[in-house]
Amino acid sequence: MKTFCKTGLLALCLSASAWAGTVQVTVLARDGQPLTDAVVRVEPTGHTPVAPAPVQVQVRQEGLAFVPALTVVPAGSTVEFVNLDRFEHHVRGTMGQALQTASSTGGFELRLGGRVEGRPAPAAKELLAQAGPIQLGCHLHGSMRGAIYVTDSAWVARTDAQGRITLENVPEGPAVVRVWHPDQLLDAPPRSVTVTPVTALQLDTPIQPRRRR
Numbered sequence: 001m002k003t004f005c006k007t008g009l010l011a012l013c014l015s016a017s018a019w020a021g022t023v024q025v026t027v028l029a030r031d032g033q034p035l036t037d038a039v040v041r042v043e044p045t046g047h048t049p050v051a052p053a054p055v056q057v058q059v060r061q062e063g064l065a066f067v068p069a070l071t072v073v074p075a076g077s078t079v080e081f082v083n084l085d086r087f088e089h090h091v092r093g094t095m096g097q098a099l100q101t102a103s104s105t106g107g108f109e110l111r112l113g114g115r116v117e118g119r120p121a122p123a124a125k126e127l128l129a130q131a132g133p134i135q136l137g138c139h140l141h142g143s144m145r146g147a148i149y150v151t152d153s154a155w156v157a158r159t160d161a162q163g164r165i166t167l168e169n170v171p172e173g174p175a176v177v178r179v180w181h182p183d184q185l186l187d188a189p190p191r192s193v194t195v196t197p198v199t200a201l202q203l204d205t206p207i208q209p210r211r212r213r
């Protein structure tokens, strides 16, 4: 919308701003604390989301952990897994809503040798074509867990340390807000809202994050 305004298309700018709202969501965990690294998706009724342009991202295996623990990317993006540890790791990508889901559909597996001094760190790329959450694990180290959320919508954001997200340019009117978190056991119930020029809401979820080691 700002682009339209800058190009001087005043009529288009005004008509666009008439329906574009800002949505702020604060997500709380079961214990009432802010829920960090949750993915919030706003689905305006009757509007087809526009997918953001694909990107290239890197997920490192470092100190027996996936870093970052959660990555949010548009569908069609490529993720490069890099092993910075001196020992071998494995990457298992499982697509599905919950941790031990029976409805997982496909995924990928990679094996990355340990890093050797003076050589490039072992790496492998994976194309993420399908939207949805992916759980990351390593067969060799059961404590290693990570996640990638692949989105087909620009109306998606991850919560910060305060459990908050802000989305701009959301069409005004009825919408459904969904939350996903890597540690959830079940999908949190969706919340119906009416998007106005500025909409702020708090979502109490039954999700309790595990402690990161």
Ligand SMILES: [Cu+2]
Pocket (backbone or CB within 6 Å): 088, 089, 090, 138, 139, 140, 141, 144
């Ligand atoms: Cu490992």
